[in-house]
Amino acid sequence: MKFITSFKYAFNGIKLAICSERNFKIECTLGLLSILLSVLLKLNAIEWIAILLSNAIVLSLELINTAMEKICDFINPGIHPQIKNIKDISAGAVLVASIASMAIGFIIFFPKIIVLLKSIQL
DSSP: HHHHHHHHHHHHHHHHHHHOOOOHHHHHHHHHHHHHHHHHHOOOOOHHHHHHHHHHHHHHHHHHHHHHHHHHHHHSSSSOOOHHHHHHHHHHHHHHHHHHHHHHHHHHHHHHHHHHHHHOOO
């Protein structure tokens, strides 16, 4: 497979997730908001790395979770306890990453927002 073709398939997967997965849309929106806030608060390089990596990890795990759900539904469209466990565990991975990402955002943004708010008050 050619390198460019593999990128096409990958971008198509992202497009499919954006068009069909509500949680992925929400996570993309929150990620973009965190990037906008990062620009406004003038983060240093290490802070940028933390924000970008945490966003990438959440979005990547959401894509994997979506793929797992689709595979499970293809294998067994009905309700099966093992399939439910697989889906729950996959969703749990996204939750863990999301909580960590929120904690990273809080640790980085909160002190900067406090300083900004104090500087606005006269």
